[in-house]
Every structure is written in structure tokens, then in C-alpha cells.
Amino acid sequence: MNRTVKNESYFMSVWNEFRKNRAAVMGMSILFAIIVVAIFADFLAPYDPIEQVYADALQGPSTAHWFGTDEFGRDIFSRVLYGARVSLLVGVVSVAIACVIGSLLGASAGYFGGGYDAVVMRCMDVLLAIPSLLLNLSIVSALGKSVFNMMLAVGVSNIPRYCRIMRASVLQIKNAEYVDAARITGASHMLIIIRHIIPNCLAPIIVQATLSVGSAIIACAGLSFLGVGVPAPTPEWGAMLSNGKDFLRHNAYITIFPGLAIMLTVLSLNLMGDGLRDAFDPKLRR
């Protein structure tokens, strides 16, 4: 973990290591494709994802509707394409919230130590003591249903992970000689944290972030599935699944395709995350 040498060649070697991992590259390609779909959904989707055409309701997959239509006659293919937007957005934003708040808390706790550290870590224990889905449910029901509140809820429940990683990394390198050197030359606390400590903690944070975007997407889909996430009629994969479960017996395709979309997205993120972890830490390669 203690990488004092921070230069281009380090990131190049990580990239080279990553490139050799076929599964990871595949994950990255799939993810890239999903991002493209999310951005260009307006052009790619053959139908309006929200417009209800009752005449076309509950049609199985066909050439006109690749993935079929739901009970309101909406084209599932188009809804799945648009759904990528919401899912990626909530995944990335909630992880960003968790990552920024968690890392700052963790870095400062590790750096300053003492009572502050104890208070922060006890707070994290409290957050960890509540299973995340329940915490999410409580937060969303307190703040009200909306996309932002959902992202906030999922973000908050992810804070402890980053806080712990960051604190552990900081404790590890806090006493490294170059940090001592910076302290002796009179660098401020803030400067030391930003200049020296954070760059050295990047590797585990990046890996964790990649992996937890996937679990955040699943968490948001779960909230929508329970009906407390993204409000209708916004196309969202979890909500589509929840809709489809009432038609499972005769119109199973309604649940199959959004679920596949979630799985593919999360799978690509997991492959990439695993690849990144191996690339950052070649000695763990197996």
C-alpha cells in the first residue's frame, strides 16, 4: 500500500497490468457501451419511454417491440435504454457522495486521531449497525420520494466503507518519512492531507468506488422495487421489475429484460473493479 513513488509510470504500469486482464477489459467495454446508450438514449430509443399506448399493451417481444410492451403499452426496449440513464446517474452520484464525505471523515479521523477519531468511528459503527437497506428505507421515507433523496440515502449508507479504508490508509502512511519531512518544513495539516496522503490512498478508494457503484445501482433498484425510489413514470429498472412481477405468469419478459440490464451493468462494474484491484496490487494476482 505504501507507494511513495507517484509518477506516470506507476499509472502506466497499472494500466498495462489492467489491459492484460481480458475479463476486466470486457467489463470496461460493456460499461462503455452502457454509458453510450445512456447518453444517446434519445437517438437510440425507437419509442417514447413514457407515452402510454393502450392499444399495444402487454405484447410479447416482436420486431416492432424488441423487448415487448408493458401493461400501459410502453415499449420496454426504449424504457430499458432510458433506464440506463437513471441507474448510472444514481449509482455514480450516490457513490460520489459516499466517497467524498467518507474519505474526508476517514482521512481526518486517521490524521488527527484522539477523541475526534473515536467520535467519527463510533458514528460509523452506528451507521454500520443498521442494515443498509433499512437505513435507506428510513432515510427515503423521512425525506420523501425523489431521485435525489434516494441517491443521498444510498450515499449515506456507503459512507462507513470509505471512511474505514481511508482511515486505515492514512494511519499506515501518516508516519512515513516523506510526510514527516513535509511536516517539518511547515506544511499545514490541510496541505499534507491533500498533497501527500490522499494521492497515496487512491488505489483502494478507486477499487472500492468501482465495485460500489454496482451495489449502489442494485440498492437504488431495490428501493424503486419497493416503491420508495424513483417516482413513476420515470423509466427505472427496479421499478420496471416491480411492475412486471404482477404479470410474471403470462408476461415474464417484462421482468426479464430490466433485470438483465441491471445484471449486465453491475457485472461490468464488478469485472472492472476486480481487474483494477489486481492491477493496483500485482502481488495479489493469481
Added chain:
Amino acid sequence: MKTQRDKIQAFSPDSDIAVLKISGLRTCLKTRKGRLYPVDGVDLEVPRGQIVGLVGESGCGKSMMANSIMGLLPQGGMIEEGSVTFCGQDFLRYSPEQRRQLYGDRITLIFQEPMSSLNPVIRVGKQVTEVLMLHKQMSREEAKHQVIEMFRSVGIPEPERRFSCYPHELSGGLRQRIMISAAMICQPDLLIADEPTTALDVTIEAQILQLMRKLQQEAGTSVLLITHDLGVVAEVCDLVYVMYAGKIVEAADVYELFRNPTHPYTRGLLGSLPNRNIGKRLQSIPGTVPMLAEMPQGCRFAPRCPHAAQACIEQVPAMTEVSQGHLVRCPLIPKEV
């Protein structure tokens, strides 16, 4: 114990037959860089009841050789050529199951690191009784009794109490004694000791060597002692093989070798030994053992050899006998170097 001795006699009626005879052993390691040969055509013999030293710098393939015999090669490693005979039987022809039955009973191994060679979550007594219960079909009680006796004879104080300790509760010297107990309790024909004292303090090193010598004589065990330390060799060995970059470069009995070291590498090793050179400046051999992937063509020691001539770079040297039982692999022998 009586029956055990008998079984061995039945196995190898001729006690003149070497316990271990290795010829032309070549161990291959498949890596991303291609096939590497950490052990490349080794001939070696361990006569019954003797201690044979195998000396070389780290990275010369000594441990890889021990692992080849013990079936402990890492993934991608395999014996490619050569034969290993154990008490006159072609050992490599044995099925893995047959070999497993010999390991721990008739062929045993001690590792370098007493810290990491004992399982941290199992009581040390159990780690030794395991061997007896496995190979001698003893009951737990019988085995425990015998292990405590063994602990006593290897000089472990309060053996009953130590029996139920975990490894982390014991010192390095004690752990090494435990390992030796596990290795010697079945009175094996062959003990392979891979740097058994390297990780220990000098005082404890001497005790452990003495202990090994004592047990070896009592049980009639032959020992292949792998070490980088010629001092250890001088202290306990009967025969010595010097290994360099996967090949044996010199073999002789211990007096002959120390009196008349012939290969420049052996001389270099002796030159870097402190107590032989009192009052003299210590000599070190320049350079390091070549990487496996970039072995020199001719004599592998040539790049570091002070006497290297054209012949050394061109031809692969063979073993030549310079005197009775003293073999050397150097292109410049028998010409004086």
C-alpha cells in the same frame, strides 16, 4: 520400533545401497517467461547413515531440489528428466499415494522457518502426534505418550505443558525442536533439512545441529542438509556437494573439500568464510547468481570467475574426477587453475 527397523531391512536388504540416489534430475518451472530450469541435471548420492551437505548461494536451486523430491513444487513446476531412487527403488515411478505414505514416515523434511512451518491454529503436540497416528496407526493416547518422550529427548523443557501449546507461544528454537520431533519421530531413512538453522541465533544453531547429529546417529537416518553456510557443513557433514545455478559444481568428502577446494566457486565460498580466514581480509565473490532466464552458455560460473578463459565461455563443462571421490565441473580442470 523393532518391527519398524525390520520393515526397512526388508525394503532394502543391502544396506550399502545409497538411501537416496539422484541422477540427471532436471526440474522445470513453467512461467510467463517460458520454461526455466532451477535444477538442471543434478547427480547426487546420500549413503546410508551419513550427513550430506548441499551448499550454494540462495537462488542456486537447492531448495527447489528438495521440493522436487518432496513433491512440493509450485504450480507449473515438474520434474522433466532424471531419476530419483530411494533405497534402490525408482521413487518417481511411485503413485502419489505411495509417495505420500513414505513422506513423514521414511522421508521427512525440515524447513528453514520454524516461525511459519508450524500451523498457527493447531496445538504443537497434535501436529506431531498426527504423524504417528497417520503412519504407525497408533491411538491418540499412545501417540501422545511417545511424542512427549520425543519432546523430552529433543530437549524441550516441560514437555507435557508444551504439548498443548500453540506455536505462537513458543520461541524459535523450541519451534525448530518441535519440527525436528515431527520429522524424526518415525525414525526415517532420509531427512532433508532445508536450511534448518538459518533463522536461528548462533547459540541455538549449534544446539540444534548437535541435536540433529545425535538423533541421526541414534536412528541411523541419512541426512541431506541444504545450507548456504559452509561453517555448518564443516561442523556436521560427511560429504559435500556444491551447487551453482542449478548444477553440481564440486563434490567431495568434507575433509577433502576443505583441504583441497578445486572449483573456483568453492574457493570463493571458502574465501568468504570468516573463521577460516582469521587475520586475512574476507574475499567475496563478485556478482550474483545469474537469473534463470539468462543462463550463460558455457560454464555458468564463468561470468564471475576470476580464472575464466575462452574455453569456459564456449564449452559446457563435464564432471571430472580430480582424486578418489572428488569430482569437479570446471573446464580448466585437470589443468591447474
Added chain:
Amino acid sequence: MVKYILKRFIALIPVLLGVTLIIFTLLYFTPGDPALAILSDEAATPEAIAQIHEELGLDDPFWVQYANYVWDLLHGDLGVSYLNKRPVTELLLERLPKTMTLACVSAGLAIVLGITFGVIAAVNHNSIFDNLCMLFALGGVSMPHFWQGLLLMLLFGVKLGWLPISGYGTLAQLILPALTIGYGCMAIIARMTRSSMLEVINQDYINFAHAKGQKKFIIITRHALHNALIPIITTIALQFGILLGGSVITESIFAIPGVGKLMVDSIRGSNYPVVQGGVLMIAFIYCVTNLLVDIIYAFIDPRIKTSLSNGR
């Protein structure tokens, strides 16, 4: 040892207090008047509302309300359900066995299968079996379990008709929900077991066990797995929280009348005392599980026990 367990129990108190504070605060600020949730529309006269406010102390300051809540909590009183006026404790306790049964069955499934797959994958490292196991595990960590629940329902319930798709009571009814919750955890445990085993298998003491002529099966199960278990146990403890959380969605899918379903229904019906009580109860179970795991740790790793008895 006893001192350590006691100490850990005491350390649990502030954490649980923190949980109550968070949950209480969240629901305190939740918009909407509880009185309106309790009263039917025509009964919601200003007088009736005022009376309920009086009864529940809803007009007291935040801290007073919180203190009252904690005080009642200490007496085992979690308030009454807005819906049918029944004590929340009673409601939860009668549903808890169902949720716990489901969680324990899935945990058992996940642990046994996860460790087995992980060990087999590690022992046959880089073989086809290893790759298959890891692909299977990758599926488990990538699939949302509610989707996978629906697929299982579709395949075994609707198409094949082998298993019932809803309800609680028979063993057959337990299989699909347990698989639904357990698969993801199994996958995580399998991945962890594999990497932990791979690390252990290359240790000297495993080579030494081979050199002692020990049978491969015993080396793997007794010598290697025992050491590999130490990090796996932590993973399992963390998974238990996911299992309990997972039961919330799974119980709704399979219509199991457990704590999870009760909570989802209560959130939809703004029945906050029940939500509060449910979250607290699950958090409490989760914390106690983690404590138990810490104690198990000391038994699995003798080094920890030594450091504890040395007074640390």
C-alpha cells in the same frame, strides 16, 4: 475472556443508542402528522387530533420525546401501531421467528455452499472448475436478488410448478426465498474463501503437512481451511446484515408475513412506530451477531485468545 465479552457488550450500548437516535430523528422529521395517520378522515376533527397529540406527547420538544422513547424502549415498549393500536413489540415478536428462520436457513445455505465452492475452486486453482465456480459467484454478486427471486419463482413455481411461490409454513415454501437471499451471500463467501485459501495453501505449514505425509483431504479441511476461516468469518458476519436487509424485499416478493414485509407495509402506510421498532430490532440482532462472531474468532484463532488473556 469473560471480561472481554462483557466489555464488548458494554460497547454495544452507545452504538444501539446511536441507532435509536438516528432512526428517531429521521422519523421525527418525516412530514405528515401521525394523528392523521391514526384517525380516519371523518374522525379527524381538530379536537381529536389535539387529543392524540396530547396522548402521544407529540407537542413536546424533540429531546423530551426522544428521552421518553428511549425510556419506554428500556421497558420493552416500542409504542403502538397506528394501524390497529397493537403494541409494536408484540407485532414484531410474533413475526420475528419467520424472519429469523428464513435468515438462518439462507445463511446456512450460503455458508456451507460458499465455503465448499470456494475451497474446491482454490484447490483446483485455474482449472475449469475454478473458473466455473467463480463465474457462478460473479453472477451472485452481480444479480439483484429481487430479480433473481422473480426468476426462481418463474422457473420453479410458474413454469415447472415444483415449488410454491408464496406463503410461509412448509419447508417447500422456504426453499425459493432462502435461495433468493442466500445466493448473493454465497457468492461473496465463495470469493472470499477462495482468495483466503489460496493465500493459506502456499504457506510453509501446509507444505510441512504434505511433507509429514498427511492426506490431502485432511490437509485441506483441517490445516488449511481452519486458517483460511479467520478472514472468512468476518465476511460472514457482514453478510448477515445483508441477509436481514434482504429479507425485507424477499418477504414482500414471496408474501412471507415476517418482520421485513411488516416494515415495507408500514412504510407504505406511514406507520412509523412499527418502522422504528423494526429497524431497531434488526439492528440489535445484527449487532449481537457481530459480537458473537467476535467471540467465535477468539476460539478459531488461538493467537487472539492469548492476546486477550494477556490483558489487552
